[in-house]
Amino acid sequence: MKSHEKDKILIIDEDSNYIGGLRKSLNQAGYDVLSFDDPHKALEIIQDIHPQMIIADVDLTENADYSFFKHVQTIPELKNIPFIVMSNQKRVDDRIRTIELGVDDFISKPFYVEEVVARVENLFKEIEELQNHEEYSTNGFGGNLGEKNVIELIKTLESEKKNAIIHLKQGQFEGSIFVYQGNVHDAVFEDFEADEALTKLIVWTEGRYFIEYTDFNRPKVIVQPNELIIEFGRERIEQWDKIKYNLPPLTSALYITELTSTKNNISDDERKLISTLNGSKIIYEMVVQSPFDDIKALELIFKLYEKGYLKESDSPFSDEKKKVASLFKEKVNTPKNGDTSHLLHNLLQNNPQEPSDQDEDRRQDDRRQTDDRRKMSDRRRTHRIFNQKLFLNKTELMMIREKLL
C-alpha cells in the first residue's frame, strides 16, 4: 500500500479542461482529489478540507497579487502545505519570482498529466526525506561511508561511549546498527538480524550513514566485544575489497548470458547462485539474496563474471548519454572536413524519450504546441534523473551565475 494513499490534494483551476484529466490520474495514483474552478469557493472550505497538497493555477503576470497563495499562507495549519503552481506564463523571471514567494514547484501549461503526477509524487517524497533529515539533524550527524566506513563509525561511538543507532543506506538497501554506551548491541538488515545483519553491514564502504544519538529499548543480542567485531570487520573488508576490485561497481547490474545454457564448467555452487537470478540484477542485490555467505557469494559472482556467464547490463541512467558517446564515436569516424552537424541533429530527432508520432496523435490537444511538449518531456526527464539534493540553494546558484557573467 502506498503511503500517500490517503493524501488529499486540492486542485484549483478556473479552466476545467485541465482539472478532469489531472484529477483522474491523481485518483489512479492513489490520491484523494478535490477540485474547484473558483478559488474563492476553495478558500471558504479549505480549512475544513485540510489538504496535504495544493495545486493551483496562478496568474504570474507582474500585476498578479497571488492572493490565493498569500491567503493560504496566513492560515497557520496550512502554511506549510506543499503548493504547486500551474501557469501559462513561460518566463523564467516569473517562475523564479513565484518560487521565491515560497511555492514548492512550478508547472508550465500545457502539461502532461503524467508529469504532474510524477512531480506530486516526488514532492511528497522530498518532503518526507526532508522531515526525516530534519529529525535526524537535531540529534546526530551523517556522511559518506567512503569517507568513514562502518568500522570507523563504531570506533567513534566507542570512544564517545554513547547510545546511538547507525543508520546505513546503500542504494535501495538500508540497515541499522544499535550501539549502547559505545558497544555494538544489535543490528538489523533486510530479513537479517543480530550477528548475521552485522556481518553484512560491516563491509559497507559505499553509501551513506547517519548516526542518531538516541536511547533504545532492545535486548543485547550481539555478544562479541567491539574489539573482535572490528578485527573481524577489517578482515572481511579486506577479502571483500579484493574480490570487488575485479568486478564492476556493486551498484552495476549483471545479467545471465546465453552461454549458461551450455553450462560446461559451472560448479554446483555457481549453478545454485544462478538459480536465484532472474533477469538483470544489481550485484549487491545478488549478494544479499544469495543463499551463501556474502564473501562466498561475491566470489561466485566474480567467477561467473570471469567466465562470461554474467555480463554487465546497461545502467538505467546511461541510455541517453550512451547515445551521446556513440554520437561522438561517429564523429571520430567522420572526416575532419565533413559536416558533422547532422549527427547532432539526428541525436535530437531520434531521442527515444521524445513522444512518438503516435503518442502525439493520442495526446493531441489544441492547446498543446509541439515545442511545449518537447520542453515538458525534457523537464520530466530531468526531474527523474536529478535525484540528488543540491548542496547550494537557488540564491547561491544565482550569485555564482551573476559572478560568472
Next chain:
Amino acid sequence: MRIGELLVVSPPGKLCEQFIASVCDVLEQKNDETCYGRMPVNDELAVHIYGVQLNGNIDAVSWDLISPKLLGYILLFDWDDADSLEKLSPTLDIFSAQFHAPLMIVGCVKNTTKIPMSPDFYEVAGIPIEKETRFSFCTATDPISARKIVATLIDILLEKV
C-alpha cells in the same frame, strides 16, 4: 563558508588548466594530471574547480573528489582532434552509470565565433541534448567563453531548484 565544486575532465594537454584558469583567473595548484582553481563569489561563497586529465586510464582519476558539494561535471575535448574525443567516451559512460549531476560536454575550439556547425543546432547556451546534459563549444583560453560554460551548468541546476 559555502562551497560548490565542479569537476573538469579533459584529455591530456593544456585544455583543463586553460579552462580553469579562464574561469578562476588564476590556477591555485597544478601537477601532471590534476589542477585546481578557486573562484570566490563573496566572503561566504566560492566555487572550487578540480581539473583532471585523462590518459585513457579511468582508474587514474581520483573519483574521491566526487562529493555532496559537487555541482556538476564538465568534459572538455579538442573539437579538431578525434583522439581527444575518443579518450573521453569511456568517461561519458562512467558518468552516465555512476553519477547524477549535470554534465556539460564541451568541444573546445580556437575561436567560438567560427563554430563548425550550423547555428540551427545550438542555442547561445548550448545544444539541449537533454536537460542535465548539454553540449556546447568553448575557447578554453577565453574567460568569457569558459565562464559561459559554467554559467550554463548553473542554469541547468537553476532549472532544477
